[in-house]
Amino acid sequence: MSQNTNYPRNFSHIGLSVPDLQKAVEFYTEVMGWYIIMNESVVKEDDSAIGLMSTEVFGKNWKEYKIAHLATGDGIGIELFEFKNNEKPDDKFKYRETGIFHYAVQDPDIEGLIEKIVAHGGKQRMPIKEYYPGEKPYKMVYAEDPFGNIVEIYTHSYELTYSQGDY
Known part of the structure; x- marks a missing residue:
């Protein structure tokens, strides 16, 4: 008896590399409002379970x-890593390279969130845009956190924004 394995998996978490873990925790809790679920820890290359998994x-x-x-x-995990000798990328927005080039959040107060990001050392990468001007109040903008990670901000859910099927 075969079991259907073609179902949508839930998103669990994303790992972000940052140059200063303490500053990143402050930014993400103060600006994004995310919760700390495990305080800063140091993981060493040793024979512990996490040490072996990391190796x-x-x-x-x-x-x-x-x-x-x-x-x-909504319960999505954010795993922040600070590695020794962290390297700042020469081009932070490597959208042409295969892999993750941004993460997205949703906030109905898109203008307020952009102001907070900029006030805390981030950047607004473009003007706020409407997806369906005059038709639906859906807006979006790309920003950059103070650590070079690209964040896209939506005013409405992903499903609502793209359910029309085209731009």
Whole structure:
């Protein structure tokens, strides 16, 4: 008896690399309103379960990193990593490279969130745009957090924004 395995999986969490874990936790809790679910910890390259798992992921000689866990209002996890010798990318917005190039959040007060991001050291990357001007009040904007991570902000849910089927 075969079981249907073609069903939508839930999103669990995303891992972000940041140059300063303490500043990142402050930014994401104060600006995004996310909750701390596990305070800052230091993980060392050793024989502990997390040490061995990290070596399997990062390879040998990673030495140690700091990590903290946050959660969004809808329960999505945000895993923040601070690695020693963190490298700032030369081009923070590598949209042409395969992989994740932004994450998105939803806030009906898009103008207020942009103001907070900029006031806390981030950037507004474009003007706020309406998806369906004069038809629906759906807006979006791209921003950058103070650590170089790109964030897209919507006023309405993903499903509502794209349910029309085209732009």
